[in-house]
Amino acid sequence: MAEKKEFQRLPLKVVPTNYNVTLTPNLTAFTFTGSETIIVEVKEKTDVVVINSADIEIQSVKFNDMTGEITMDSEAETATFTFPDMLPIGQGSLSLVFTGSLNDKMKGFYRSKYTTPAGEERHAAVTQFESTDARRALPCWDEPACKATFDVTLVVPKDKVALSNMPVVSESETESGLRSVTFARTPIMSTYLLAFVVGEFDYVEGKDSDGVLIRVYTPLGKTEQGTFALEVAKKTLPFYKDYFGIAYPLPKMDLIAIADFAAGAMENWGLVTYRETCLLVDPENSSSSSKQYVALVVGHELAHQWFGNLVTMEWWTHLWLNEGFASFIEYLCVDHCFPEFDIWTQFVNQDLAQALKLDALNNSHPIEVPVGHPAEVDEIFDAISYCKGASVIRMLHSWIGDEAFRKGLNQYLNKFAYKNAFTEDLWDSLAEASGKPVREVLSTWTSQMGFPVLQVSETLEGGQRALTITQSKFCADGKSPEGDFQWMVPIDITCSTDPLKPFYTTVLSSKSSTVSLDGVKAGDWIKLNPGTIGVYRVQYSSAMLDSLIPAVSNMSLPARDRLGLQNDLFALARAGLSSSVDVLKVAEAYKSESNYTVWSDLASNLSTISLLTQYTDCSPLMDSYNIKLFSDVAARLGWEKKEGESPLDSMLRALVVSKLGHSGHNDTMQEAMSRFEQHISGEKSLDADLRSAVYGTVIKKGDKSHFDKLMKVYETSELSEEKVRVLRVLGYVKDEEQITNVLQFAISDKVRTQDAVSCIAGVTSSALGRQLTWKFVQANWPKLSAMYDGGFLQASLVKISIQNFADRSVIPEIKDFFEKNPAPAANRVIQQSCENIELNAAMLERDREAIKAYLTEMNS
The missing domain is CATH 1.25.50.20 (Zincin-like fold)
Structure with a gap:
């Protein structure tokens, strides 16, 4: 067996400055033909040009008028062009003719199947190029640092919509009766942000307050499902313009729902592609959680228009610069647009908790991972790059303050606009804006795997209270790690006098430190990490933990702190540093809890204990425990929405119904069965927020007739959200x-x-x-x-x-x-x-x- 060649990035003796590409997709044969003229800069004498190409047949290549010889390397995904003479230094043109296939793998230039309102099955031609699949649509320098401008022409059937990153500048009919659509030249950008879509779509449109034309493209006949995303985008672009201090640089923004799409969405500049469930909201049949999710995904992808598109990471090692920042900024956006979602509390559950769970494993990885071959990139599109990246940025934002954060971002984006950057470039801009040692502190979070647990104990000397805080690497198995790990940890400490306002702030830069609790009254509880902003666990002494429990029960401890407290305790129990019984005991203090996100995180942790009891004879006992714990909040909420109810209460009701239904609560099961039958018969439609919970209860506790009825819902529904809702519970x-x-x-x-x-x-x-x-x-x-x-x-x-x-x-x-x-x-x-x-x-x-x-x- 031949030894695998070591990966090498493309040689940069010749680099592109502009691509003029024409593509003609065939939506019945699932092929495409292409031609391109690439304006290049020859920087050094050479007779060889190497670019990326995969699954493409190149028929011919010329440099100016000189014909080249073509050599393909399928393993390296490159095409090498050898010319009979040296290429002249300076500008030249590389002209290629090629063909390819519209694959069914949801990457590169591919086909997506859809059904028309008349029931006909058809296909669209769409693209997904991140991270390294632009090379499947056109031979190119498919590396993020090889930026260029693009002039795109799509030759398509007359009845099809044709879209790319920029607006259409001209259209004409070809001799074969097709339509040639030419788009305006793009800004300088990376190949992975290029996009084309050819198919049948309807759209809704509007303009934001700055006059940017925004369109949301939907499946035929479903324009009402694009209205919510349109309103989000109209609010979001001006918000980002104000926050970053830089206007959105393109004349239009298209958001389009694709039937077959592997990711949630992709931030192609000016033409963002989405899975249908990440963009479309049905006014009658979409749940509150789906609306919130669509708002977050739209906010995420539009944040990329600045972070990732305007300024791009130099190489995939710095992927987190794109994803971590967009994952943080999306919450700023949704908090601005929809304050009723209390989205920052949900961040603690959805991002920080997920990051800590994964990053405690021995098989985690640092935020910044050296990436050689681009095939390695898929492995780091995970909760470390996204969730931990976002959590570290949130901690940084809190530490340096919003004003300095915004000033630093503006400086960074202006300095590197239309260029590439490294992580250190961002740290330097934020350090200059804040006057704080950002690079020194943050490098301890991005360059090493894991995070610390802070052991906290209280001492009393001469009537003076003091805390001793010691850091060590937290490992999911509770063992002491190999190696020397130490972080520079921004720490806030609060107490019961004013739970929202820290009375002490520091950066722990050593293994251990003692803090004098001047001014803290005897009997006041003490808590680290108010708002659960720090990317660390806290392990309190038993006495300190006991003092916090009453503040959980009466909810004088803020919601994010109530969430973080039990999340840390569960992680400690999972590591063997506490007992699962401690988790069960402390959970009882949450019986009066009213916050959806706190319940959601607690329910998730209890589900892990429930999962383990499946392997014992006490699973029914765990069900009984859950029923007792969730019954009070179920009684408070009832089954019917109340006028003016928060969407979070609707989401909490669904969570509680699901938990009680799965635990075998008799009244919940009977009511779920009854409402399901009314829904199926058409007597009374089931509230969208309750459908997942009711469907899941019915499938778990019902018989084959219930299964068959739910399958019919799947088969007859035209809403992707409803289909996925059914699939998840079957x-x-x-x-x-x-x-x-x-x-x-x-x-x-x-x-x-x-x-x-x-x-x-x-x-x-x-x-x-x-x-x-x-x-x-x-x-x-x-x-x-x-x-x-x-x-x-x-x-x-x-x-x-x-x-x-x-x-x-x-x-x-x-x-x-x-x-x-x-x-x-x-x-x-x-x-x-x-x-x-x-x-x-x-x-x-x-x-x-x-x-x-x-x-x-x-x-x-």
Whole structure:
């Protein structure tokens, strides 16, 4: 077997400045023809030009009038052009003619299947180029630092919509009866931000307060589903203009829903592509959580128009500069547009908690990861780049203040506009704006894996209260890590006198420090990390933790602190540094909790304990515990929405119904069954916020007739959100035959490839389902591997299939299988999932008897 060549970036003796490209997609043969003239700058004498090309046949190449010889390297994904004479230094033109295929892999230039209102099946031609798939549409310098301008012409059928990054400047009819559509020249940008769409779409449009034309393209006949995203975009672009101090630089902004789309969305400059569930909102049938999610995704992608598009990372090592910042900025935007979502509390649950969970693993990675071959990039499109990146930025923002943060961003974006930057360039701008040692502090968070746990204890000397704070690396298994880890940790400390205002602020730059509690009254509780902004865990002494519990019960402790307190405690229990019984005891202090996000995070942590009890004889006892815990809030909320109710209360109602339904609460199950039947019969439509919870309860507790009725909902609904809603709960069925049927259905042609993972994930909610899913994945690996072809959906599939086992004996089987059946995009996820199985097994062994004893006493 030939040894794999070491990856090398493209030589830059010749670089592009402008591409003039014409593409003609054939939507029946699923092919395309292309030609391009690339204006290049020859910087050094050479007779060779190397560019990226994959899955493309290049028929001819010329430099000026000189014909070149073509050599392809499929492994390196390059085309090498050798010319008979040296190329003259300076400007020249490289002209190519080529052909390619509109693939079905949701990458490069690909085909997306859709159904017209008349029921006809058709295809659109669309693009997804990040990270390295522009080379599948046109030969190019497909590296983020190789920026150029683009003049695009699409030759398309007359009845099709043709879109690219810029507005149309001319149209004409070709001799063959097609329409030639030419777009304005783009700004200087990276190839991965180029985009084309050809298909049938309707749209809604409007202008923001600065006159930027915004259109939301929807499937035919569904323009009303684009209205919400349009309103979000109209508010968001001016907000970012004000926040960054730089106007949106393009004349138009298109947002378009694509039927087959692997990611959630892609920030192509001026033409942002979305999965339908990430853009479309049905006024009658979309839930509050879906609206919120659409607002966040729109906010994220529009933030990229500045962060990523205007200023781009130099190489994929700095991916987090794009994703971490956009993931932070999206919350600023949604908080501005929709203050009723209390979105910063949800950040703690959705981003910070997810980052800490993943980053505590031994198989995590630093925010900045050296990336060689671009194939390695998929592995770092994860909660570290996105969620930890965003969490570190939030901590930085709090530490230096909003004014300095905005000033530094403006300086950075102006200095590197239409160029590329490194992480250090951003730190330097923020340091200059704030006068603080940003690079020194933040490099400890981006260059090393993991985060600290701060052990806190209180002492009393001569009547003076003091805290001793000690940092060490937090490991999910509770063991002391190998190596010397130390962070510079921004710390705020608050107390019961004014829970929202820190009385002490510092940066912990050593292993340990003692803080004098001057002015803090005797009996006042003390809490670190108010607002749960710091990217660290806190382990209090027993006495300090006990003093905080009353403030949880009476909710005098703010919501983000109530959330963070139990989240830290659960992580400590999972690591064996506390007991699962402590978690169950403290959770009882939350019975009067009113905040959706606090309940959501608590419910998630309790679900892990419930999952482990599936492997014991006390699962029914855990169900009884959950019923007792959630019954009071269920009674307060009821089943019907109240006039003027917050969307968060609607989301909390759905969470509580789901939790009680899954735990077997009789009244909840009966009411869910009744409302389901009324909904199916058309007697009374089920509120969109409750559908997932009711569908899941009905599938879990019902029979085959209920399953068949829900399948009919799937088959007849035209709303992607409703279809996915059904897919996510189908796997809650109980018996082996039904589970097997659901798994087979997931990979049938009745389910879009992008949605199959959601369907399979539902199956893994039960111990039997996990066992059958893993067997299914092994038996069907050739098909599944081909479906996802090395992308991040492959990693998602692997993760949901294996991570929730609680028996170590399955680990050798998993490792052996993937050694024989390599899944390169999932290598890191396989290691992380095996580590998660170890954690489950250890927690179960450690706490099973104590959990059983506690639950038995609670239910006696």
